[in-house]
Amino acid sequence: MAIDGLMxxxxxxxxxxxxxxxxxxxxxxxxxxIHSRLPDAVAFPLTTEEVARIAAACTAHGVAMTGWGAGTSxxxxxxxxxxxxxxxxxxxxxxxxxxADDMFAIVQPGILRERLNEELRATGLFxxxxxxxxxxxxxxxxxxxSGTTAVRYxxxxxxxxxxxxxxxxxxxxxxxxxxxxSSAGYDLTGLFVGSEGTLGLVTELTLRLHGQPEAVSxxxxxxxxxxxxxxxxxxxxxxxxxxxxxxxxDEASVQACNAFSGQNLPVVPQLLLEFHGSPAGVAExxxxxxxxxxxxxxxxxxxxxxxxxxxxxxxxxxxxxxxxLASRPGATAVVTDVCVPISALAQAVSETQADIAxxxxxxPILGHVGDGNFxxxxxxHPGDEAELAAAKALSARMAERALRLGGTVTGEHGIGMGKLxxxxxxxxxxxxxxxxxxxxxxxxxLMNPGKLVRQ
Amino acid sequence: MAIDGLMxxxxxxxxxxxxxxxxxxxxxxxxxxIHSRLPDAVAFPLTTEEVARIAAACTAHGVAMTGWGAGTSxxxxxxxxxxxxxxxxxxxxxxxxxxADDMFAIVQPGILRERLNEELRATGLFxxxxxxxxxxxxxxxxxxxSGTTAVRYxxxxxxxxxxxxxxxxxxxxxxxxxxxxSSAGYDLTGLFVGSEGTLGLVTELTLRLHGQPEAVSxxxxxxxxxxxxxxxxxxxxxxxxxxxxxxxxDEASVQACNAFSGQNLPVVPQLLLEFHGSPAGVAExxxxxxxxxxxxxxxxxxxxxxxxxxxxxxxxxxxxxxxxLASRPGATAVVTDVCVPISALAQAVSETQADIAxxxxxxPILGHVGDGNFxxxxxxHPGDEAELAAAKALSARMAERALRLGGTVTGEHGIGMGKLxxxxxxxxxxxxxxxxxxxxxxxxxLMNPGKLVRQ
Numbered sequence: 001m002a003i004d005g006l007m008x009x010x011x012x013x014x015x016x017x018x019x020x021x022x023x024x025x026x027x028x029x030x031x032x033x034i035h036s037r038l039p040d041a042v043a044f045p046l047t048t049e050e051v052a053r054i055a056a057a058c059t060a061h062g063v064a065m066t067g068w069g070a071g072t073s074x075x076x077x078x079x080x081x082x083x084x085x086x087x088x089x090x091x092x093x094x095x096x097x098x099x100a101d102d103m104f105a106i107v108q109p110g111i112l113r114e115r116l117n118e119e120l121r122a123t124g125l126f127x128x129x130x131x132x133x134x135x136x137x138x139x140x141x142x143x144x145x146s147g148t149t150a151v152r153y154x155x156x157x158x159x160x161x162x163x164x165x166x167x168x169x170x171x172x173x174x175x176x177x178x179x180x181x182s183s184a185g186y187d188l189t190g191l192f193v194g195s196e197g198t199l200g201l202v203t204e205l206t207l208r209l210h211g212q213p214e215a216v217s218x219x220x221x222x223x224x225x226x227x228x229x230x231x232x233x234x235x236x237x238x239x240x241x242x243x244x245x246x247x248x249x250d251e252a253s254v255q256a257c258n259a260f261s262g263q264n265l266p267v268v269p270q271l272l273l274e275f276h277g278s279p280a281g282v283a284e285x286x287x288x289x290x291x292x293x294x295x296x297x298x299x300x301x302x303x304x305x306x307x308x309x310x311x312x313x314x315x316x317x318x319x320x321x322x323x324x325l326a327s328r329p330g331a332t333a334v335v336t337d338v339c340v341p342i343s344a345l346a347q348a349v350s351e352t353q354a355d356i357a358x359x360x361x362x363x364p365i366l367g368h369v370g371d372g373n374f375x376x377x378x379x380x381h382p383g384d385e386a387e388l389a390a391a392k393a394l395s396a397r398m399a400e401r402a403l404r405l406g407g408t409v410t411g412e413h414g415i416g417m418g419k420l421x422x423x424x425x426x427x428x429x430x431x432x433x434x435x436x437x438x439x440x441x442x443x444x445x446l447m448n449p450g451k452l453v454r455q
Numbered sequence: 456m457a458i459d460g461l462m463x464x465x466x467x468x469x470x471x472x473x474x475x476x477x478x479x480x481x482x483x484x485x486x487x488x489i490h491s492r493l494p495d496a497v498a499f500p501l502t503t504e505e506v507a508r509i510a511a512a513c514t515a516h517g518v519a520m521t522g523w524g525a526g527t528s529x530x531x532x533x534x535x536x537x538x539x540x541x542x543x544x545x546x547x548x549x550x551x552x553x554x555a556d557d558m559f560a561i562v563q564p565g566i567l568r569e570r571l572n573e574e575l576r577a578t579g580l581f582x583x584x585x586x587x588x589x590x591x592x593x594x595x596x597x598x599x600x601s602g603t604t605a606v607r608y609x610x611x612x613x614x615x616x617x618x619x620x621x622x623x624x625x626x627x628x629x630x631x632x633x634x635x636x637s638s639a640g641y642d643l644t645g646l647f648v649g650s651e652g653t654l655g656l657v658t659e660l661t662l663r664l665h666g667q668p669e670a671v672s673x674x675x676x677x678x679x680x681x682x683x684x685x686x687x688x689x690x691x692x693x694x695x696x697x698x699x700x701x702x703x704x705d706e707a708s709v710q711a712c713n714a715f716s717g718q719n720l721p722v723v724p725q726l727l728l729e730f731h732g733s734p735a736g737v738a739e740x741x742x743x744x745x746x747x748x749x750x751x752x753x754x755x756x757x758x759x760x761x762x763x764x765x766x767x768x769x770x771x772x773x774x775x776x777x778x779x780l781a782s783r784p785g786a787t788a789v790v791t792d793v794c795v796p797i798s799a800l801a802q803a804v805s806e807t808q809a810d811i812a813x814x815x816x817x818x819p820i821l822g823h824v825g826d827g828n829f830x831x832x833x834x835x836h837p838g839d840e841a842e843l844a845a846a847k848a849l850s851a852r853m854a855e856r857a858l859r860l861g862g863t864v865t866g867e868h869g870i871g872m873g874k875l876x877x878x879x880x881x882x883x884x885x886x887x888x889x890x891x892x893x894x895x896x897x898x899x900x901l902m903n904p905g906k907l908v909r910q
Contacts, residue, residue, distance in 0.1 A: 144637075157642060179794040181612075182599075184882070185881075185908075186646055190612070190642045190645030191641060191646055234556070278739060339637060342556070343554070372634050411636050430628040431640070441891060
């Protein structure tokens with residue numbers, strides 16, 4: 001079998017390549033409702049050169065390669081529907097260089113988001129992209145992750161300046177430069193960010209860093225209804241207030257978060273906000289936001305200036321997923337993600353709420369509304385096929401609704417295996433262009449097969 | 456001949472396709488020192504569908520296709536070294552839609568930058584990317600243009616949300632969505648932006664718009680030396696002051712601008728600045744910049760708050776190129792462009808100044824220093840082969856210096872024909888990946904051949 005030959009060629013990894021059943025099973029699971037066969041083996045490389053040898057060996061034996069970061073993907077990106085080798089980057093987790101003067105860092109893909117920012121703390125800089133989960137930077141780049149701070153600092157597209165990638169045949173390439181911008185040829189960095197491991201295995205990332213804000217202020221702001229909250233977001237963005245975070249929780253989400261985190265936010269649609277800037281700038285932003293919020297009938301604006309209050313607020317937001325899971329005892333979730341033009345956001349959320357209300361399952365809604373991006377956490381009992389079918393149908397209608405309103409079927413979770421069915425509808429002939437690019441870089445179709453492109 | 460067959464197939468364009476010599480000659484010229492053969496014919500389409508028919512016909516006859524915007528490229532992007540058909544977009548110059556709520560506009564590629572902003576004025580929004588020349592938006596997208604405001608608002612990479620493109624075989628694709636972000640597949644928008652017409656002909660662009668700033672203030676600030684000015688820029692950026700523009704002029708550039716525009720800026724290295732924000736925010740930015748500038752020995756800070764003073768200042772900056780040309784009577788110029796990590800900027804400028812000083816020709820330096828991007832305008836007498844050789848050698852050494860310092864051979868002018876020779880040095884194996892992508896989308900090599908990729 002191909003895998004036996006591959007294992008011989010990977011002997012140089014010693015104990016860092018394995019076919020042990022528990023390891024395969026760990027890498028055959030995901031945060032999604034998607035199931036797939038297990039990988040045939042798992043490798044734990046330490047260097048770019050090792051990854052290049054692994055890729056060349058996989059190509060020689062015709063074995064598929066799938067990268068693994070922290071296992072937090074929600075669309076089955078790191079699963080192995082065709083088996084093959086999982087390349088686990090958890091031991092490539094170093095910060096290789098920090099250039100504070102030029103405001104970038106070079107990291108290995110396995111480093112986790114929270115640890116990166118711990119390592120950066122003393123430099124006065126930080127990496128802002130925050131998808132909630134303590135994901136790996138490699139995984140975040142591959143799904144083009146974003147999250148709570150994208151409204152101010154952008155997504156991974158905006159914050160990855162270059163990558164080192166290993167192509168299927170073991171060729172090592174470097175994209176981007178260390179200059180702040182370039183017009184020298186195709187934007188290969190941008191092509192790799194969001195490519196879900198289908199073009200190559202990324203082994204290093206150059207990340208744009210930002211100055212830690214001098215002053216930070218957070219707040220919650222309740223509204224009499226979802227439309228008022230969302231319209232307040234639209235006005236805030238259009239006015240150009242550079243909010244660092246502006247998150248929406250519907251009533252069901254607020255209830256779940258209160259119960260889980262011991263908070264007592266009023267159970268109405270809430271915005272959670274953060275403002276970054278100079279002390280005077282932050283104060284001005286807060287005033288301006290407040291003025292807009294009053295115009296939309298805001299019920300209360302509760303500031304959280306002290307670091308510990310802010311930390312409690314964002315801990316609550318980051319725990320929204322387990323909190324919502326806990327709101328239906330024994331439940332698991334189908335987590336969906338769509339993104340629409342901001343002018344269509346109230347309509348998209350309202351139609352989705354009505355659709356969920358008419359379904360047999362609960363589905364709290366929350367999201368990064370400054371970007372037009374929201375999620376429904378569709379709660380189902382494990383093993384209940386009718387509920388799973390209902391959740392999938394709701395999720396599909398959300399995706400179709402987003403497309404009808406000019407949006408996209410995923411703002412930040414990616415396609416993986418979960419949303420392949422919508423790619424043709426969203427992209428038309430451009431999906432075939434993606435397949436052509438994939439075939440040009442990976443002619444044997446060995447890089448994370450079964451994801452993103454038609455194969 | 457292939458071109459005769461093509462002309463038959465393009466008869467549907469009526470008088471909007473021509474082989475008239477003056478038209479061919481107009482499209483065989485450029486702002487660069489690069490010469491090439493003339494196109495065989497020029498077409499003036501009006502719609503995406505016409506461009507699709509043109510492309511299909513060119514492919515059927517094996518004729519090359521090269522887009523033409525406003526003819527302002529500095530690296531020969533729109534020249535036709537292999538002849539073929541030039542597709543002139545000057546009649547596709549409409550704003551098709553403005554969605555003020557969602558802060559985007561859909562435009563045809565032939566619209567010129569200044570007219571776009573005139574059409575947007577009443578909406579309270581503007582398109583910020585400003586390369587100086589009154590370029591076409593299509594051309595700006597294809598070279599990944601940036602300019603004076605990129606330090607605040609980003610480059611074309613950041614401000615094009617989607618394109619409609621016609622591939623070589625006439626297939627029409629749409630990239631991007633109208634949502635503010637997406638994780639749905641490869642970033643084809645980013646791939647097309649900066650592709651220099653080598654992957655397809657872009658026929659529509661969705662552009663990100665920004666709110667017109669409530670308050671604007673501009674200033675000039677002179678320094679005792681280049682290093683002081685550049686180090687002040689570095690500190691300003693690192694401090695996180697969101698300057699909207701921060702431009703550098705060396706003494707020779709100041710002298711030329713004074714003479715051409717009737718100004719009397721002190722003949723020392725100057726920074727030209729603009730600040731955008733709320734009235735209080737702008738005042739704070741000015742104060743903070745001033746504090747930093749004092750620390751670097753700034754000689755004078757001359758504010759330009761009134762609209763007419765600002766307009767005079769930026770008119771002078773925009774006329775720097777003709778001003779510098781006029782500083783050596785009868786001269787033409789080799790205009791170069793490099794970009795380096797901002798920490799290497801003082802060294803890059805200083806070594807370049809010394810290199811130019813040791814050469815037989817003058818070469819004022821100016822640039823968008825907030826991005827690490829600067830230009831030398833190398834002044835030569837037309838027909839003087841020795842001077843042209845000296846200018847080319849200086850330009851080549853600038854490119855190599857930029858690479859040595861971790862930068863890129865072009866920050867904003869692009870590769871075109873002028874910088875092909877540096878692509879392998881900058882990108883290594885990644886240049887072959889670009890060629891593979893090109894071949895996947897344009898297997899017959901008919902889209903703007905002789906530019907950007909190895910062919």
